[in-house]
Amino acid sequence: MLKRLQSLENPAEAYGYLRKMAIIDVGSNSFRLVVISYIPGYYFQVTDEVREAVRLVQGMGATGQMRAAPMDHAVETMQLYAAFCKASEIGDIAAVATSAVREARNRDVLLRRIQRQAGIDVRVLSGEEEAYYGYLAAVNSTTLQNGFVIDLGGGSLEITRVEDRHSRQSISLTLGAVRTTEDWLPDAPATPQAVNRLRQHIREQLAPLDWFKAWPGTRLIAQGGSLRNAAHIVQKMLDYPLDELHGYTLRAADLQNAIRLMEPLTVEQRRNIGGMKSDRADIALAGAIVVDECMRQAGYDRLTVCGQGLREGVFYERFLAQNDPPIFEDVRRASVMNVAHLYQFQESHVDHVVHLALSLFDQLHDDPLCGPAERELLWAACMLHDIGMSIDYNDHHRHSYYLILNSGLPGYTHRELALIALATRYHRKGMPEVGELAGLLDKDDSRRLLKITALLRLAEQLDRSRDGSVRDVRLHIEKDWAQLEAVSEADATVAIWSAQRHVDIFRAAFGKTLEIIQAYE
């Protein structure tokens, strides 16, 4: 608590801008309330969440008539959410309904009951709007430039074609996981015939979409609870080293293995599958098959899991209202800045470490492992190296590692996330060891990591007393050795003494002995 105050010029001022909003997703499978605290355009964080499996779409089938039991459940849940918002003093509530409500013939009955009994106005999204908010979430939390976003809900499936980060075309199909389960796979284990009939049905729905075809250099991003559930099962099957779904690359072959695993099982047996979410066990198979057919239809052999969706899309529309469309200019930068704002300890020191480390980086010559991609990783590692201080000074390098891995850093791949986390993990001492994250890394990544870590550590040590006394660095690279001039008008004793204790990692990284001397402007 107190540490954080220190880092603010005027805490009360920042506090004054802090806003809170509640977003309620009146979904076909579950109702979700999420509370987000934010300063517009600057920082946001989820601060509360409630979920209730309402299964509004249950029993609706082709008749389009919402049944009494789920409707009562829906009203109760909304009353509860209203009470929750009131108790939490949240006045700003955005409630949006999707497929189940949209398609129900008796939707007005429900909407008026919610209005009267819970005092909440629910906005019913069209299929296009639903797709749009999924797209907003995807394009603001991944580096998607061109390709598709698919959002698999309980009632519907939305597909959006994205070109140059803009939504170009979209459609909503009634292929949600609850819907397809009820209509095509009501029994478990599912018979091969039933599975085939479901696959045939999905193909018939997708076949007319001639615009839903992979083209070179494009990616498929996928959202929704059933998709996350399937990806989690695959991660458990593969003993994946990271407990993070967002950004995970799900291969079609692995998804198909998960499908084969589920097919012969009862719902109760499915619940024993590692990674299975208990209240999704019944709809998990149909959901996975829908995703599989999408990949086959569009011609992708892998997809990227997006952990965000509709609710975040609604939020971004508010948070980024100054942009048109409301998307971040640079998702990766926004990600790092958001985490940095969350845990910032001493901004001036962090900025200075960034300056010194990038300056060293830019003075290296012709190192094939030090290109623009590595420079960006170094920047991110510098920005986040001290966030663990918000936990404790002792072992703060380990805490930074923990916080970075848990933040997920939307927009970065898991490999990049691992490299950034590992560089901060070793920013104080020791030679980097990739340990349990080895499985995420590429061939030369250990060497890349060593170089990034060496520069981060030198920069950190050159600002060891956190006062910016070493203003700049000049690096002279010779064949076997290098000389670092620490440019300072003040007393640079602490900086040079500290940096000198770490010349060994520079030598290990770059194969050169390093001398450090004080220099004046």
Next chain:
Amino acid sequence: MLKRLQSLENPAEAYGYLRKMAIIDVGSNSFRLVVISYIPGYYFQVTDEVREAVRLVQGMGATGQMRAAPMDHAVETMQLYAAFCKASEIGDIAAVATSAVREARNRDVLLRRIQRQAGIDVRVLSGEEEAYYGYLAAVNSTTLQNGFVIDLGGGSLEITRVEDRHSRQSISLTLGAVRTTEDWLPDAPATPQAVNRLRQHIREQLAPLDWFKAWPGTRLIAQGGSLRNAAHIVQKMLDYPLDELHGYTLRAADLQNAIRLMEPLTVEQRRNIGGMKSDRADIALAGAIVVDECMRQAGYDRLTVCGQGLREGVFYERFLAQNDPPIFEDVRRASVMNVAHLYQFQESHVDHVVHLALSLFDQLHDDPLCGPAERELLWAACMLHDIGMSIDYNDHHRHSYYLILNSGLPGYTHRELALIALATRYHRKGMPEVGELAGLLDKDDSRRLLKITALLRLAEQLDRSRDGSVRDVRLHIEKDWAQLEAVSEADATVAIWSAQRHVDIFRAAFGKTLEIIQAYE
């Protein structure tokens, strides 16, 4: 950053009380600077640390003459620390010197050089004062009531007899790890003869201390870098599940195994032992032997590792100046409160969860696994259940677990630490699984954990909207079922709905179906 501001009535005010002090331990083996931020009597936290291995005692031997090289190194290091404090704007510096300086014939030469060249006044502690500060650290970070504190430094060994938490008698012996290495085990591998001579020497020093004998119901607490190093090696040998030294129970038999492991090795070979601190490899064997002989002499077959020492003792004298002697009334309570203050999210909610959970606990009848010890664990788990919110709302139960395990909670055993951390880990959902911490727990602890977790979770859910709307709970226990009256004058919908979703854990813990109803005062 922002979350924390929310929890303070008036952040600027609390900030105003925040103080910083630097403590410099001018030790015989290493010089350590630690910066502690604190509000007197309320909260403290280490916020910076620098260590330099100066080896001041090196070559001093029996002549008592500090040598030129280590003396120069000492002066440079103090200059550096002075520059560091200046850059960090810390005016309050307490520098204390121990054995090496105390016993040096030419100590005034060093002290004056430090005074003139670094501008720091060093206070030279007597053996009794050195022992006293070690005792203060031990008695403020463990539950030691009666027994002994031993503090093994580079130059000297301090032994303090403690009765009713008060220091009764102490002595300082020149049996430090550097000293005994230089005098008795200069070569590695050490010959069996040399080891025997060292053991004989230690025994001769300890034999006259007729007051250094275990008596019933007492404990041995041990401090110092060499001791921590030895304990760390033993933890690695045993694949100990927790990465925490403070509070670790080191058995004499295990320490002796570590000694046998080191004896035949060169210093370089010792560096490859898991857990060995590289710059302690040369003095590690002699240090471990001194500790072993202390246990034999006093008649203890185990000791408790204390991760704090001289520096913390000096700090406590300041921090707890209002107490005489400066010791916490209740170490365990102080520990929990310190962590809670560090990460507090919403104090009113936490206090209310404590109230509800303990009230439920007190209305249980005759449960043999629900006694005073479990009540205290439940209290601690309630106090700390939400600290993970300071990291992120998502998975904050896992973050609380991480923070609690990392805090170490001085005063609690590792078993209790594990139980508290695990209860918070499961305070939101799931049935508790002890996982990797199983090795720390006793036979019935899984059942204890389940009961504690169930009560914490019900209390948490009864204040789900964090507004205290359920003021009290009345619990009626019948043979097969129980009824919980949620006493509320306001709308208790959210509370009762939330709690009802978790009656299964109550049934699992207490074997009774639970009904929850609203009741008025």
